[in-house]
Amino acid sequence: MFSFNAHGRIRDQLSAYIDGELEAAAAGRLEAHLAGCEGCRLELEQLRATAASLRDLPEVQAPRSFALSPERAAGRRPRAGATAPLALGMRLAAAGVAVALAAVLVVDLGGLAGDGGSGTTRETASDQERQFTAPTDAAAPDAEGAPTPATGGAPTAAESDTGMPEQPDEVQPPAESTGDGGIDALAAAEIALGVTFGLLVLGGLGLAIAGRKT
Amino acid sequence: MHTDEASLIERSRRGDLDAFNALVLAYQGPVYSVCLRMLGSPQPAEDATQETFIAAFRAVSRFRRGSLRAWLFRIAANVCYDELRRRRSRPQVPLDAPAGEQRPAAEPASPDEPPEERAERQELARCLEQGLASLPADQRLAVILRDVQGLAYEEVAEATGASLGTVKSRISRGRAALRDFLLARGELLPSRFRPSSEGP
Numbered sequence: 001m002f003s004f005n006a007h008g009r010i011r012d013q014l015s016a017y018i019d020g021e022l023e024a025a026a027a028g029r030l031e032a033h034l035a036g037c038e039g040c041r042l043e044l045e046q047l048r049a050t051a052a053s054l055r056d057l058p059e060v061q062a063p064r065s066f067a068l069s070p071e072r073a074a075g076r077r078p079r080a081g082a083t084a085p086l087a088l089g090m091r092l093a094a095a096g097v098a099v100a101l102a103a104v105l106v107v108d109l110g111g112l113a114g115d116g117g118s119g120t121t122r123e124t125a126s127d128q129e130r131q132f133t134a135p136t137d138a139a140a141p142d143a144e145g146a147p148t149p150a151t152g153g154a155p156t157a158a159e160s161d162t163g164m165p166e167q168p169d170e171v172q173p174p175a176e177s178t179g180d181g182g183i184d185a186l187a188a189a190e191i192a193l194g195v196t197f198g199l200l201v202l203g204g205l206g207l208a209i210a211g212r213k214t
Numbered sequence: 215m216h217t218d219e220a221s222l223i224e225r226s227r228r229g230d231l232d233a234f235n236a237l238v239l240a241y242q243g244p245v246y247s248v249c250l251r252m253l254g255s256p257q258p259a260e261d262a263t264q265e266t267f268i269a270a271f272r273a274v275s276r277f278r279r280g281s282l283r284a285w286l287f288r289i290a291a292n293v294c295y296d297e298l299r300r301r302r303s304r305p306q307v308p309l310d311a312p313a314g315e316q317r318p319a320a321e322p323a324s325p326d327e328p329p330e331e332r333a334e335r336q337e338l339a340r341c342l343e344q345g346l347a348s349l350p351a352d353q354r355l356a357v358i359l360r361d362v363q364g365l366a367y368e369e370v371a372e373a374t375g376a377s378l379g380t381v382k383s384r385i386s387r388g389r390a391a392l393r394d395f396l397l398a399r400g401e402l403l404p405s406r407f408r409p410s411s412e413g414p
Contacts, residue, residue, distance in 0.1 A: 015386035019360075021367050050393045054361035057339055060247035063260060066267050067235035073271055 006033065007040060014044050018051060223282060226274045234274060238267050241283060244363055245290050251358050252294040254347055262297060266290040280372060284365065287373035291355055298351060338396075345395035352376075353388035360385050 010033050016022045017030055034041050219240075225233035245266055250259035266289045277285055327335075346354055352374070359365045359373055360381075371381045 011390075012383075012386055015389050016382045019367065019385075021382060046393050046397070047389050050389050050396065051361050053338055053342055053396075054357065054392070055364070056335075057342060057362055060243065060250055062242040062246045062263070063256065065239065066242045066246070066263050067238045068231060068267060068271055070231060072268065073231050073234075 007037070010034075010037070010040050011043055014040070014047050015051075018044070018048055219282060223274070223277065226271070227277065229275075231271075234271050237282070241286050242267070244283065245286055248287060248290050248355075248358055248363065249294055251343070251346055251362070252291070252351070252355060253297055258297055262290065262293045265293045269293070281369050283363075284369040284372040287359060287363070287365075288375065291374060294355075295351065341396060341399055342392070345392045348395060349388050349391055353384045353391065356381055356384035357388035357392065361389070 010030055013022055013026060013030055017027060022030065034044065219237070222233045222237050226237060242263060246259055246263045249262040249266070250256065253259050253262060266286065269289050270286055273289075346358065349357065355374060356370055356376075359370045360367070365373065367378060367381050367385075370376075370385070371378050374381065374384075376384070
């Protein structure tokens with residue numbers, strides 16, 4: 001007669017036994033138990049059938065090619081000079097031109113000759129550039145094919161090699177992220193850079209206008 | 215590791231995009247398959263797959279040893295977890311179709327297979343996909359990697375960032391839950407596996 005706990009321990013080990021992942025001593029104990037326990041033998045066969053059915057699932061084909069274009073590859077590589085240099089440059093230029101045009105309108109209508117282009121503005125631009133080039137590749141595991149443990153996927157005290165106590169197993173996202181925050185920060189830095197660039201252009205235009213008026 | 219693959223990895227690490235894309239073509243099916251089963255519908259799975267390979271190209275210079283497919287699955291899993299987390303934090307965004315409804319399509323019919331057997335097999339596959347979708351994400355990922363993709367336990371541990379003991383636990387609980395899911399739906403397992411003669 002086996003205790004309920006004995007059956008529970010054995011059943012927790014059945015999957016590993018099916019896959020040959022149980023140590024020899026534990027496998028021997030399990031086989032001895034199975035010899036006298038019809039219920040656990042049935043459970044073993046059910047789990048075997050389940051695993052076999054999963055292996056027989058139809059293979060999924062990729063719906064299209066996911067090969068990277070040179071632009072996409074270059075645009076996403078931090079070492080290639082920040083992130084997405086071409087698209088970024090165009091967006092920066094557009095933002096700068098928009099701000100500059102608005103500023104010219106204001107200056108022209110108000111008859112003001114601003115003296116922009118201060119050193120403070122330049123330092124701000126420099127700071128923004130440093131922030132912008134921060135790496136955002138947090139989705140990829142760390143170097144040498146040895147990914148860092150994830151917070152959510154990390155082993156918990158309640159799980160172990162032999163015993164498998166019940167515990168909630170909800171979605172536990174890993175600590176690593178694909179850099180959403182980085183993308184938001186990127187967008188903010190991009191806007192700030194655009195505005196700063198615009199202000200610099202404004203300063204130059206202001207000086208030019210002032211020089212012409214004098 | 216296969217010699218050709220090792221060579222492609224080495225060239226990829228030096229920035230050779232053609233070499234990297236050869237790896238993409240070799241692994242895009244399995245990566246897409248994992249993303250599809252983790253996320254439940256094609257478009258998010260495509261986005262996750264593309265994001266996986268972009269992140270992989272960005273990081274491949276730091277890949278030196280180990281299983282490339284486990285490394286790629288690790289990145290894909292992180293991308294999928296991020297997407298699942300986004301869905302939880304934005305419940306107003308319509309979720310995917312109910313579990314299993316947009317799951318992987320059935321394979322083409324084999325001319326030698328009797329129609330009844332084919333229908334039964336497709337029904338079992340559909341039910342398995344639904345059962346997989348019902349599992350907690352960690353168990354789902356472990357079972358997909360082990361039983362569908364055929365990874366060794368060590369590779370599953372590598373791909374999930376979990377210990378071997380945790381992997382064993384997740385596979386065990388995931389399979390048991392799937393077994394219960396199938397049994398609850400009746401005829402999908404042979405009658406001798408049904409719980410009528412369940413022991414203590």
